Amino acid sequence: MGKRILIWIILALFIYISLPFISDxxxxxxxxxxxxxxxxxxxxxxxxxxxVTAIIVTYxxxxxxxxxxxxxxxxxxxxxxxxxxxGKKKKRRESSIILQTGTKILFPLIIMFGIYVFINGHLTPxxxxxxxxxxxxxxxxxxxxxxxxxxxxxLLSFTESISGFAYVLIGALGLVVAAGFLDxxxxxxxxxxxxxxxGAIPIIYSLIGLKVGxxxxxxxxxxxxx
Amino acid sequence: xxxxxxxxxxxIIILAAIFAILTKNLVSAIISAGVVSxxxxxxxxxxxxxxVAMTEAAIGSGLTTVVFLYALNKIRKSGEDG
Numbered sequence: 001m002g003k004r005i006l007i008w009i010i011l012a013l014f015i016y017i018s019l020p021f022i023s024d025x026x027x028x029x030x031x032x033x034x035x036x037x038x039x040x041x042x043x044x045x046x047x048x049x050x051x052v053t054a055i056i057v058t059y060x061x062x063x064x065x066x067x068x069x070x071x072x073x074x075x076x077x078x079x080x081x082x083x084x085x086x087g088k089k090k091k092r093r094e095s096s097i098i099l100q101t102g103t104k105i106l107f108p109l110i111i112m113f114g115i116y117v118f119i120n121g122h123l124t125p126x127x128x129x130x131x132x133x134x135x136x137x138x139x140x141x142x143x144x145x146x147x148x149x150x151x152x153x154x155l156l157s158f159t160e161s162i163s164g165f166a167y168v169l170i171g172a173l174g175l176v177v178a179a180g181f182l183d184x185x186x187x188x189x190x191x192x193x194x195x196x197x198x199g200a201i202p203i204i205y206s207l208i209g210l211k212v213g214x215x216x217x218x219x220x221x222x223x224x225x226x
Numbered sequence: 227x228x229x230x231x232x233x234x235x236x237x238i239i240i241l242a243a244i245f246a247i248l249t250k251n252l253v254s255a256i257i258s259a260g261v262v263s264x265x266x267x268x269x270x271x272x273x274x275x276x277x278v279a280m281t282e283a284a285i286g287s288g289l290t291t292v293v294f295l296y297a298l299n300k301i302r303k304s305g306e307d308g
Contacts, residue, residue, distance in 0.1 A: 117280075125277045133285050133289055223293060223300065
């Protein structure tokens with residue numbers, strides 16, 4: 001009983017603490033100083049149509065590198081924990097004909113959509129992380145439909161390590177050729193709004209997409225294999 | 227109109243979250259947590275944040291749900307063994 005009263009007291013305290021966020025809330029009608037700077041100078045400096053991508057890949061590129069590293073460590077941890085195989089391999093049940101036929105049609109479309117999302121990251125909403133997750137869900141449908149079909153393990157780890165290495169390499173190239181680490185002006189900015197524009201952003205985001213996709217597929221594979 | 231829709235979706239989100247905590251059936255809890263993410267992504271889209279909406283829909287309601295279901299499957303299997 002005392003535990004329950006304690007929970008209610010903590011909840012009431014939490015509501016009391018977060019009350020000022022509602023009562024003192026004033027909707028702002030103009031951009032703050034920092035956002036004003038990004039909105040006016042971003043298209044000129046970075047050349048990306050999607051400002052979110054410009055901030056994620058160029059202005060805050062180091063944070064994105066950190067996020068990718070965090071994801072890599074999570075994948076490595078899951079692989080380390082779940083890699084002990086159980087020895088005996090049970091024969092799996094065949095998946096239904098509906099799932100198999102649907103996979104044949106949907107799998108290429110989902111993969112193509114994922115690639116579209118991360119290649120057009122600097123033009124339309126989306127980018128490397130979203131595209132990578134879409135690719136991973138496409139491969140998930142393949143794993144569900146063909147339970148006995150193991151993925152090409154070497155290709156997976158090769159994609160992951162090469163794209164991560166190339167990402168850091170392009171970032172380091174920015175130190176030598178352009179203004180700083182992960183600067184996108186190592187390539188010409190090009191015409192605003194075209195596919196081949198915004199310097200190195202499409203390349204960097206494609207590499208991030210491949211890396212995230214490979215890592216998430218690794219997680220799914222480890223969870224599936226027992 | 228948009229405000230009313232956002233409020234309705236928020237109420238459904240809160241109800242789904244409470245259901246996910248209180249239900250005894252783990253599969254329903256996982257599905258309900260996925261519903262929370264899906265509805266949250268709709269709210270992000272209405273508040274004109276399509277990048278966040280895509281991430282939430284793909285990771286929150288797609289991949290996380292599947293990872294949870296796989297994990298639940300694994301826990302059940304190890305429970306049968308031991």
